Amino acid sequence: MHRWEPYIPRSPRLRVRKTSCCCQYELCGEGGQYFVLRQTADGGYEETARGLYPHAEQVFAQLASQHWCTRQAS
Numbered sequence: 001m002h003r004w005e006p007y008i009p010r011s012p013r014l015r016v017r018k019t020s021c022c023c024q025y026e027l028c029g030e031g032g033q034y035f036v037l038r039q040t041a042d043g044g045y046e047e048t049a050r051g052l053y054p055h056a057e058q059v060f061a062q063l064a065s066q067h068w069c070t071r072q073a074s
């Protein structure tokens, strides 16, 4: 699986490119690098898949597709 690490901002220009259902994951770009961001239970952020856009986007799509949505309960 993916290794999540504490998110440490490396650039003042964090840009969110995509947000998954329920805002569980965000695909972000920062200084030419892309990664997936998620919020932790204590209000912090963790990142994974840092690197080129296709890689981060692929991991983002995979994570988003595994999301079990509580809002879709009928």
Ligand SMILES: [Zn+2]
Pocket (backbone or CB within 6 Å): 021, 022, 067, 068, 069, 070, 071
């Ligand atoms: Zn959802």
